Amino acid sequence: MSSNKRILVAPLNWGLGHATRCIPIIHALKRRGFSPIIASDGAALQLLNKEFPELISLELPSYNIEYSKKGKDFKLKLIKDSPRIIKTIKTEKKAVKQLIEEYNISGIISDNRFGVYNKSVPSIFITHQLKVLSGNTTWFSTKLHEKIIKKFNECWVPDQKGEFNLSGKLGHVDSTIIKTKYIGPLSRFEKKKLPKKYDLMVLLSGPEPQRSILETKLLKLLKDYNGTVLFVKGVVEASITEEKQGLMKIINYLTTQELEEAFNTSDLILSRSGYTTLMDLAKLDKKAFFIPTPGQFEQEYLAERLHKLNIAPSCNQDDFTLEKLNLVSDFKGLSNFEYELNYKKLFSLF
Incomplete structure (x- = not known):
C-alpha cells in the first residue's frame, strides 16, 4: 500500500472526455491507498468536483481552446492561438512546481496537459494519440507531441497493443522514442441488464x-x-x-x-x-x-x-x-475488450 501518497490527477479541459476517463483512475488510486488531488479548469474541474466532492481540487490556468465556426478554419485558429497556449503551458509548469511543494505531491498523472510535469516527481502522460493527425502537417504535429511527451517518465495509452484495438493508427505507431504502456480502454461505466426506456x-x-x-x-x-x-x-x-x-x-x-x-x-x-x-x-x-x-x-x-x-x-x-x-x-456495433488492468503494477512508479 502507498501510505497515503498524494497523486496529482490533471485532465485537459477540452470537452469532457479527458476528465471522465480519469474517473476510473482516481477510483483505482483511492482503492490502492493513494490520496488523489484533482487539478484542472472549467467544466472538467466542475465535473470532477461533483464526482469526488471529498477530494482536494485545484484550479490550473485555462488553455481556452475554442473551435472555429467553420471546421476547416480550426487548424488556422489553433496556429493563431499557439503563442497564448505556449504562455499558458509555462504558467502551468510554475503552478505545478508550487503545488508539489505546497501539497507534498509524490506523483503526477496528466491527461493531455502539457505543462503538468516536474522532474522531482514521477510524471505520467495519458494520450491515445501517439500520431497527431493534422492533415498535411501530421508529421510536424506528431513530432511536436512526441517532444512534449518525452518530458514525462511514462506515456499511458488507453487502448490494447495488438491488431484488435480502438484507436487505430492514432495510438499505434511503428517506432517511438517514448516509454509507452498500453493500459487497455478506460471507462467509468459497467454494463447492466436494465429494461429499455x-x-x-x-x-x-x-x-x-x-x-x-x-x-x-x-x-x-x-x-x-x-x-x-x-x-x-x-x-x-x-x-x-x-x-x-x-x-x-x-x-x-x-x-x-x-x-x-x-x-x-x-x-x-x-x-x-x-x-x-x-x-x-x-x-x-x-x-x-x-x-x-x-x-x-x-x-x-x-x-x-x-x-x-x-x-x-x-x-x-x-x-x-x-x-x-x-x-x-x-452495422455490428461496438464491443467490449474484456481487458483487466493491473493497477498495482501500473502505480508502482509512485
Missing part, C-alpha cells in the same frame, strides 16, 4: 461553438423522430435541469451513475466520435451513430475507421438526417 439517446460534448451548433440542428430534426429520446446536452452547470418536448426528455448533464443507467436503458446512441465516448460504448456493447466534430481530424478518422470496419455508421455534421439512423441495423 429510450429508443435513442443523444449525447453531446466538446468545445464551443460546435457543441451548440449540433445541439440546435438535432433539436430541430428530432421533433419529427418517431420514438422516445433522451437528449443530454453535455453542459455541466450548478444543478441538473430537465424539460420535456413530446417524447423527448432534454437534460443539461448527468452524473456518472445516471449516465450509466441512461446508456444501459437506451437502444441507440447518437454522439460525437470522441475517443472517450468510443471506450464507453465499447464497454457497454452499444450500437451507435457518430457525427465527428467538424475540423477535428482525430474524430473524423475514428468515425471513418469504425464505418469501414462495419462497426458503426457516421456522416459529417452538414449531411446528417434522421433517415441516416436506419443505417445502424447494418
